[in-house]
């Protein structure tokens with residue numbers, strides 16, 4: 572199976588071009604687990620399929636490294652956008668990509684080599700109701716700076732959906748050990764029937780956020796695009812930042828704008844192709 576490795580700020584996935592590879596009979600969750608393995612497979616935070624769509628120019632499917640399928644992936648969308656332009660699947664610098672969380676419209680910009688270096692994506696409108704995250708409790712209620720307690724420690728949390736769930740925790744100081752310790756406890760917390768991504772954010776000033784993430788289904792990653800969007804929204808709602816913020820993630824910076832005019836969140840950042848190859852491991856069939 573031919574694949575290409577790309578990353579968005581170090582959030583790296585194995586990409587398969589399904590215009591060329593037929594994976595229709597493949598056990599995709601098991602394939603994701605196998606190719607993501609950094610010792611016995613290719614290595615990555617998961618598997619992303621670039622597919623035809625009958626309602627958009629392309630379709631993206633995302634599988635975390637535990638095999639769970641996600642509804643959206645910001646870093647993945649930037650890398651899919653780079654792949655389809657650089658590999659000639661489109662000659663347009665803007666197009667549509669269908670995801671389980673909705674259809675988005677990336678706009679790519681080119682470097683001196685004529686290849687995509689930056690991508691801006693309208694990631695759509697954030698959702699806050701418990702039913703939309705999803706969270707247990709009153710369906711139409713929103714969770715704004717509420718206390719969640721895990722292992723005897725309380726966090727102030729705002730819940731935001733960007734097509735996938737995000738528990739945004741406001742902390743005075745972001746610590747890697749807290750991400751690894753409390754991240755999985757909140758991912759599997761009973762309030763989140765479909766689990767959740769967990770973001771720890773430290774607001775530096777009106778325009779900057781320090782950010783670390785424990786991803787649902789993948790654990791600690793260097794970046795999370797949908798998480799950065801959710802964090803920027805939660806930070807603005809808290810009154811501590813404007814609508815345009817630079818999010819400093821472990822793998823680099825994303826620029827996020829939550830536009831007042833259309834209530835949509837715009838994410839701008841890089842996408843990098845690293846290598847391509849052929850996976851020689853056994854392909855698991857359904």
Ligand SMILES: N[C@H](CCC[C@H](N)C(=O)O)C(=O)O
Pocket residue numbers: 582633635640641642643644645646647735736768786787788789794795796797798
């Ligand atoms: N772990 C996420 C999917 C990947 C999101 C992240 N890698 C991004 O860039 O948005 C979930 O299960 O919702």
